[in-house]
Each structure stands twice: as structure tokens, then as C-alpha cells.
Amino acid sequence: MAGSIRVTMEVGADGVALITICNPPVNALHPIIIQGLKEKYAEAMDRDDVKAIVLTGAAGKFCGGFDINVFTKVHETGDVSLMPDVSVELVSNMMEDGKKPSVSAIQGLALGGGLELIMGCHARISTPEAQLGLPELTLGVIPGFGGTQRLPRLVGLPKAIEMMLQSKFITAKEGKERGLIDALCSPDELIKMSRFWALEIANYRKPWIRSLGRTDSLGSLSEARAVLSMARQQAKKVAANMPQHQACLDVVEEGVLYGGHAGVVKEAKVFKELVVSTTSRALVHVFFAQRSTTKVPGVTDVQLKPRKIRKIAVIGGGLMGSGIATALLVSNISVVLKEVNPQFLQRGQKTIAGNLEGFVKRGSLTKDKMSKAISLLKGALDYSDIKDVDMVIEAVIEKVPLKQSIFADIEKICSPHCILATNTSTIDLNIVGEKTNSQDRIIGAHFFSPAHIMPLLEIVRTEKTSPQAILDLITVGKIIKKVPVVVGNCTGFAVNRTFFPYGQAAHLLVSLGIDLFRIDRVISNFGMPMGPFQLQDVAGYGVALAVKDIYAAAFGTRNFHSGLVELMAKNGRQGKINGKGYYLYEKGGKPKPDPSVQHVIDEYRRQTKTISGGKLVTLSDRDILEMVFFPVVNEACRVMEENVVIRASDLDIASVLGMGFPKYRGGLIFWADTVGASYIHSKLSKWGEIYGDFFKPSSFLEERAKSGRPLGVQQMAQQAPPRPRM
Template sequence: MSQVVTYERQGQVGVISVNYPPVNALSHAVRSGLQDALKKGESDNDARVLLLVCEGRTFVAGADIREFGKPMQEPGLPDVIGKFESSTKTIVAAIHGTALGGGLELALGCDYRVALNSAKVGLPEVKLGLLPGAGGTQRLPRLTGAAKALEMITTGDFVDAVQAREYGIVDAVENGGDVKAVGLAYAEKVLGESKPKRPVRSLTDKVEADKNSSAFDEARAALRKRSPNLFAPFKCVDAVEAAFKLPFDEGMQRERELFMACMESPQRGGLVHAFFAEREVSKVPGLDKNTPVRDVNKVGIIGAGTMGGGIAMNFANVGIPVRLLEVKQEAIDRGLAVIRRNYENSAKKGRITTAQVEERMALIQPTLSYDDFADVDLVIEAVFEDMGIKKQIFGTLDKVCKPGAILASNTSTLDIDEIAESTSRPQDVVGMHFFSPANVMKLLENVRGAKTADDVKATVMTLAKRIKKVGVMVGNCHGFVGNRMLHQRGAEAVSLVNEGASPQQVDKVLTDLGYPMGQFAMSDLAGLDVGYRIRQERRKAGENIPESWTDKLAEQNRLGQKTQAGIYRYEEGSRKPIPDPEVDALIAQYRQEQGIESRAISDQEILERCMYVMINEGAKILEEGIATRSLEIDVIWIYGYGFPAYRGGPMFWADQVGLGEILARVKEFHKKTGGKQWEPSALLERLVAEGKKFGDL
């Protein structure tokens, strides 16, 4: 028998134990071991009931990711679960930690389930472009009914043990204790009460009740609004519906057909790449994984505006005290009011309790004095993009902060090394670029300066996980990775409009690709003053950036959503962009002043110019070592800019399009425009010559 799964008998209970650290994943060894242990339990005449339990910190937490992309070795999980379900002996599953994906499907193959109250269960396969392929879509609805099964399977979200009991997924929940002892006690109860064997496939009450339910049509309608471009969620609905329309065995066959359709979808490849990339970015090349980290138990934040307030919430959310500094009392009062309103809105939606609102607010202490930063472990500056102001602030921090305190800037574009020069401790200076709204967006672009110490790099990467962000370490240049590429796309989008496209046409091409919003709608969301200030700073630095119609909008105080007018106009209380004839007239006037003759521009040209300029710039970023791996660029764009995860990120997408095709068009645009942005990247040229992809680097 496999060493990762053992069998023993305790009294009248035969115990099947899985021990495959760290998460008891369903590897070939585990699947084989489960099958062998079940045979032993069935042949043990003194075992009247069987108990399935896992050692370590969790129940089976899903598939073994080390086997992703490899041919499946027999026995397959559906067969193993089928043998558990058809066993002549009653089987109890005892759940602790997480029972996810195949782990929950395995538990559903048992007759009864008991869980510790700290446990969570879920079927997250849809997040990888798949559906539960070992009976989850057929068994779960027999316990929960149609609506809850559809919700869990199409979102992939977890539910806690108490919810799982309410939904019918588990039969009992116990407060704490040793999971094996809890499982044995429940198995004894099954024996003592002579509970019958109860395979989930035999349960028909919920199936009959929901056979003609409107839940399936409602789920599809909701998906058309929420995830219109995704493939797998709609197949999940089809599979769950089969549980109500077909006999069990035919439903299982239908699930397998739909599972294979998902496997063959290109979206699966993109989502799997995104899944692994998110985990890989935490491992920084050249930074020893054993590098010590500095303690961060108290944080100072400069600026109580939208960014500063949102950043403060991230730390308060995980119990880290914050000192929030502003120069005027009315600014600090306004910032705290916004933070409170955000927390209270979360409480109204049931995401946190009213007590947690007060606990988190109490952790954010306002101040008007830099002297209150004397004992903080980390300071994050979050004022607007002005190098002079930032250098002045860091000079002050150098004087008041204790030795070893990390001094971070939330700058989205400016030179971290120049900021560090205003201190006597450049080794302690780093960029921590949060994305707006900072309390919502998952990305944290950590920027290393030339002299940033390794333990500072390790600390900010560790801290990203602590505050529930996806941290990516990048190098220092104007715009770093994300905004450097965004600036190129933004400039190209403006050029397309100058030449004859409309803002809404450009935006539609990008949303059709899968972005949640287009370039111009995103500019309105961020505020046109943000880009305007950045361009002004670059002009001050001597860069030749011509004025455009977007500058005129900012100068007219058309700043986007916050003024209800920007590139689009907005109705009170609505974020929906509405094309504005006044902007059309301004663009027409700009074309006339510049002597530009308007032309019709195809959607394909818009796609190529907006995306290929980004790919070319991404290749230059890799050449320069600003990003060390293409997957870092992919993660930044997925979590910071809404690039569709099912396309895997811009560099993964480029590999799918074909680097040869992209390079040919880059060269054509360079020949046509002479623009520096279209100078082909040497790396892109080399990869094409060698027949390689970004993913091969």
C-alpha cells in the first residue's frame, strides 16, 4: 500500500488516513493509496464503518499542481470516488482546513461528512477555466439544490463549515478539537444510531424539487452580465443542469464531455498560466529565500486622500496600527470620513461586522506632525506626483524616523533613486506602488532602487502577502513596468483618436478583448489630472511631449468621474461613460489646428496599435531587467489593469498571437511613423529569429 495513505482499525471503525504534505493533494500516489486502503477496509470484517481523515493542517485541498499538464495516471479520481460511493460499508469523511475541488468531490463520495467549525469547502475549478470533473456538478446539487450549487460552482468561492451545514453539504460541525477524534466520535454515532448507508447519488429530493427551476436561466443571465467572455462558467451551468435533467450516470457522462470541452478551450491555458504566475512572482530571482525580514508592527502613511486612505485600510484590515498624516485638520477629517464610509458600506453588505468597523477605525490614528513617525517601522508616502515635494518629504523622514525604518514611496512613475538621494539611507528606500482603489486592487508593484537592501526587498514582498496583495518586485525606471507600458498604450490611443477614431471606438476594441474598461474610460476613472501632472513633470524634465486635447480637458477642470465630465460625461451617481458632443467638437478642433485629415480606422488597426506597442515595450522592459520574467508583466497587468486573466496576461497573449506576426507589424508601424515607441525590441527580434516565445525565457 502507498505510504501516503494508511489503514488501521480503532475499535469498530476502520480509519483511512491521508498524509501527503503540505496539502494532501490528490497525486497519483494518493489516489492509488485511497483505492488500496478502501479495499483493505472492505475486507476487514471487524470494521463496521470506515472513516476518511487527513493528517497535517488540512483535508485534501485539491489536485496536485505538480501533475498539471501531464497525462493522467490510473486510477483517475472519478473512479476512486465511485469506489468509495459504492462501497459496501458506510464511510464518514472528517473535514478540517480546506476541502477544495477534488477534495470536496472525494468527501461527497462518502456517506456522511463532519467538519471542524474552522473548515472551508469549495469547488474552485472555474477559476482555472474548468469545471469540477469528478462528479462535483452531479453530487453537490443533490445536497444543496440548484441555486446554491450554481452559485458555488460558477464563482468557485468557498463557504465555511457553518454555511456548508446550512446548505446540506456537511451533516455536523464540531467546535475545534482533533479532527481524527471528531471523526471517530461521529463514526461511532453512525454505528450507535444505526444510520443507513447514504450515497449522495441516491438522494433525489432536491433534484425533484428543482427539476423545473428557473435557477439555470437566471444563472446564465447573471453570467452574461458578469462574465460575458468566459467559457467555463456557462459550461458549469450546463453540467449542473444535467444533474436535474438526466439520470445520475448520464449526468456524469455529460459532466465529462463538458469538462473535456473546457480542457480544450484556450481560456484554460490562460487561466492556468495566470494561476502559476501569481505563485511564481513571490519568488524574486537573485533574492535568497532565507533573506531575513524586518519587523513591521506600526506604519506611517503620508496623505489621507484616495490613495493614502485606501493604503491605510489595508494595514488596519490585518490589525497593523497606522499613523495617518496630513498637513491640515480638514484634510485629515475628510480622509477619515471616507475611510469610515468605506468600512460602513462593507458592513452593510455583510462583509464585516459593525464591531470590526470600530476596531479598524481605532487602528488608524490621525496626526499633523512628522514627529509622530519616530517609532514607526515603515512609512509610505502617498502624495501627488511632484518630485520636489517627494524629495522634501523624504528629507524630513530621514531626520525623524528611527534607524532601520523602511521609507517607501507610492509613486506610480517617478525615479526611486532620485527620491532616495534626498536621504542618508538609500538602502532603506523602496517603491510600494499601490493601485487605485488601494483598498480593493490586489496588485502591489514593489520597486527596488539601485541601493535598496535585500532585507528591505524581502520585507515588502512578505508584507504584500500579509496585507493580502499580490506583490511583484520590479526595477526602477519611469513608470516601472505597468505604467511604462500603459503610457505607450495611452499615447497610441490618443494618436488613433487624433487620426480619426473616436474614444468610444478605441475603448470598445479593448473591452471586446476582455478588459473591464477601455483606455479613455480608465483615464476618467483615475482622473485626467493624474496623467496631466505626469506629463507636466516629464515636460519639466525636458522631454518633448506635445500638448493634446486631453491636456485641454484637464485645464478645463474636466477631470473625469470625480467632476462628472472628462473624456466622457457622467450622470449623478452613475459610473457609466456617456459620449459627449463637446469632447467630439474639441477633438475636431484639435485635428483642424494640427492639420490632421480624419480617416476611418479599422478595429483591427486599433487592436494592433494599442496592444503591439505594449508588447514591444514589455520586451524592452525584459531586455533592461526592469522585469526579470515575462510572467511578472502578466501578473502586473492582470491584477493592476484588468487584463483578462483567461488570456493569461499580455506577454502570454503575445505568445499565442505569434511573435513573428507582432514583430512584422511593429516594423511596419515604425517604418510608417518613425516613432521611437515602434523601434523593434532587440529581444523581440532575437526570439523571433530563434523561434522562441516569451514563455521560453
């Protein structure tokens, strides 16, 4: 076995073989590890001096599951035989049915295949905080090493289904209460206690339990049927476009009806079908894409060290500022919230307290941690209180002179190392920092609303932003549990720029005669959290009105001018804010389509010189979907061509985490490649001829359509991006 990937075995004088999985950083089950486990188990069973086995993981972690890189290989080759036989050969035959008992010693985490290995052991000893879970469904598959059968037999059907379908982790402490873990102990005691336990089983002083044969936790057949039927209905709602949820329930049901062994056999068959599905390809792509966003050439590979950021000033206590402050505070970063008068400051502090209370209500923050977070917050009405901060994040309204004067003032007051970040979503950073001499410290920290919840942090750099400032902001992003994506400086940056045609296309379709509620239905059936009109209602029309002219100036003839939002506002509709937009909003109720909006739409169609010459058109649902998303893909091509993003997969992550593009479709570019550049190009060309430049294909798309190279294969941007062409 080569390098650091290995399985070791030490046999002690007590007759216990300690088998250790070693594959940093998470001891993933690489095929070398699987082979090693099989060899060591065979050896332990054969040796006369071995009475019992303890299975553990090196460096304080048990195991993060099967090696997901193998899934990628299966996806590239289509060769399912690359998946080693673990379920029957190793877990059932060698471990669970082996002639010597196995006890697992768990620390850190036991996830996926890791948890499945420990469930094949005859007892499980763990440190209390270890994380246990079966997150396979997030990768488009189901547990494949017997987990669908053993987990229900250990923790009961309802909890097992919840853990699998929601990919929920539990601590070992909870696992002990639920029967998954047999005993808890400190890390120092772990191996000693596990050895003792294994010998006790070998000597028949503790029960020798094979989980797969158990039925006592499953409940009666009618109870099981009721639980499964409820879970199916739930899955239909939350995972409508994904196959793995219903498949998981089918496999669980097989085991309930025909026994654990039948369940294991069906599990293996279904796993193999799912691992090659488009959903699994997409979700595995997202897994790795998300982890590569923080690998930034010239920044994270040049021996720079992130500096400690202990205290941050947030300028502006509006919705964004308060959200950003909340995210920092819950991650133990001290915040000075600066406002212009006591009323605004109080309002900001109240919003932060409300955000924190929301976390407590949802169970993601304890009351103690909330008090700690509040103690880290200080209000300020002038700049004297922010002298010693390590970073400033400006989050005031989108007014250029205001932002410029704020940064000019801050530059004079703060230390020369202080990072000067702006939360602008559209304004050119060179303009924001124009009145300072610190262009190297100017950087964009574009959070998405609500900032304390949305996971994306778009980090915008200019040609002059220093790698150190970028690295420090990436580090802060990770500390506050956001996914940082580093992008270049242009109107709308990567996310808003790519998605500017999204809402415009929807307006264009309405001008052609398509029902707006139908558009929203088609788009949400595709998997977006809501359609473009509901999104506009929720975001408020102010945003659309504020960016309208900026986009028109930046995007020229490919910008579609729509007067619909102005008309809505003129008719007393402001969206969710006043309860009346395209939809009607009542407190606590679901948004209801408002039929009376039709007269605004009629007026809009009269005013808009409909591109089709006044004739209303009929379109299929597929046409609608494509006419909304293909222009978005087209703009994404320009974003890639101009190196606004480092790699195509960064746009996938940005679209999933910033816009709610369905993760199970792999993100915007991954999805576009499943459709095909050539098809998208041909459709856009056709619509471009009929409806104008809004649809005209970009040169990047044209090149890919002709060459057949996927859109996702992009030359990586090595340096700060060049100034983009618009």
C-alpha cells in the same frame, strides 16, 4: 509511496479504518495520492476487520483539491490521459457505492476535488470554520470528480450554482445549515465523532445516504429550468469570453434531466475538453505565476527573516494615503496618519472611515473589526508622533523637492531600521532618496488606486535597496492581502511603463479618424474592465497631464504626443470628477457616451498633424485591438530585456492585477505568446514604417520573432536590476 506524499490507513480495534491524505502543504490530490486512495479503499473493503471508513487529511487540512501541477503537464503534453479516473472508479464505485460506509472528517479546507471526495462519502463531520468550495472554474475547467452533480443534490440548485459559477467558499458552519455537512465539532473531537458516525451507519442506526441518487433538493423541473436560465444570462454578462461557465450549467442540466449518473458521464467528457482549452492554460498559468511573485532570488532564498512591522506611518492623507492606511488597519497594523494641517488630517480620517464603512456594507468586515481598525489609527501633524514606527509610506503629491525633504526629515527622526517607502508611481527612487544617507532603506511601495481594494503592490527596488527592506515589504504586502511584485527602478516602473503606450495608442487612433467609443468597445469586448478613454475619465485628467512630460523625456521618439487631454480640459471637461468627459456621468447611472465631445475631437484632429497625412483611415476591430496592445507588448519586451521584472510571468500578474488585463487570457506576455512574437513583430514593423517610432519593434521582440523563442521564456534577473536604458 515516496517521501511525504502518501495515503496512510490505520484500522482501530473498533473496526474503523482511518484513511489519511498526506501531501503538504494542502494535501493536493497528486496521482500518487489518487492511487493510494484506491489501494487503501480496496484494502478496507476486503478486510474482514474493517466495518467502516473515516477519510481525513493530515496536518489540520482536509484537501485543497486535485493537484494543479498535473494540469500544467496536460497543457505541456496535450495528453489528457494524465488525468486519473477518479470520478467513476474512486468516488462513485469504490466510495459511494462501496459495501462499507465512509464518513469524512474535515478540517481547514475541502476545496475542488477535496470537496468532491467528501460528497462521495455517506456523511460529513467538520470543524465549523473549515472552508468548502468548488473553485475549478477559476482554473478554466469544471468540477470533474462528480461535484457538478452532488453539490446541487446536497445544497440545492441555486446555492450550488452560485458556489460553482462564482467560485464562492462557504464555512462548514454554513454548510451544516445547508445540508452539506452532517455535524460540527471541535478539532479535538473530530476523529472520534467521525468514527462513531461511521459505525452508526454501518449498524444502520444512521441513514446510509448516497448523494448522487438524491433528488429531494433539486426542486421541480420548471424551477430548475428557471434557475438555470437565469444563471446562463448572468454568466453571459460576467464571463462572456470564457467557455467553462456555460459548460458547467450544461452539465448540471444533464443531471437534472437524466439523473446523477448521466450527469457524471457528461461531466467527465466536458472536463476533458475544457482542461486543454486556451482558457484553462491561461488561468492555470496565472495560478502559479501569482504564487511565484514572492520568490525573489537574493531576497527570499538567503535565510533572511522578515522583521515584525507593527506600526507604519503614512505621510499624506489624500486618496492614496487614506486607501493605504485603510488596507493596513484592516490587517491589524497600527497607523499614524501624518498631514500638514487639521483640515487635511480630518479629511483623511473621514475617507478612511468611509472606506471601512464600505467594507462593512459589502459584508467583508464586521462592525467589531471596523471599530478595532479605527482604534489602531492615530492622526499626527508633526513628525514627533512617528519616531517609533517600523516603516514610513510616503503618499504625497508627485513633487520631487517635497518628497526629498520629507525623507530627509524622516531619516533624522525615525530609527535607523525604519523602512523608507514611497508610493510614487513614476519618480526615480534614487532622486526621491537623494537627500538622505539611507539609500539601502529607500524602496517603492506603489499601490494602485483605490489602494484598499486593488490587489497589486508593486515593490520597487534600486541597486542599493537592501534585501531585508525588500523582504519586509513583501511580508507587509502579504499580511495586507496584496500580491507583491518586485520590480526595478525606471520611469513608470513595470506597470505604468509597460502600459504607457496603451492610452497613447488610443489617442493616436482617434487622430487617424477612429471613433473613440468604438475603440473603448473593442477593448472592453476583449476583456478589459473598460476602454482607455473611460479609464482616463475615471482616473481624472490630472494624472495624464502630470506624467505627460515625464514620459516624453524618458521615452523619446517612441512617445506619442497628444494634446487631446488639454483640449478636453480647455472645453470644461474633467472626466468623472465633474461628470463630463468623453462620457457623461450621472450619480448612480452608467456612463453614457457624449456625442457632443465630437467637436473637441474635430479640433484635436485639426491640431494634430495626422501621421497619415490628413487622410482618415479605416480599420477593422482586430486592427484596433492590435494597434492598442502590440505597442504595450513591445514596451513589455524592453521591460524584460532590462530586467525590470524578475520573470516574464511577473508582468502577467502585474498586468492582470494592476491594469485589469483579462486573467483568462493569462496576462499580457502569456497572451502575446498565444498571438506569436513573429506576427506582432511583423505588424509593428509595418505600422512603424507608416506611422513612425511609436510602433517600431524593440530589439528583444525582434530577436524573439527571429529565434522563435516565446516572449515568456525569460532569463531570470538574479540581483537588483541594472540601471535601465530608456
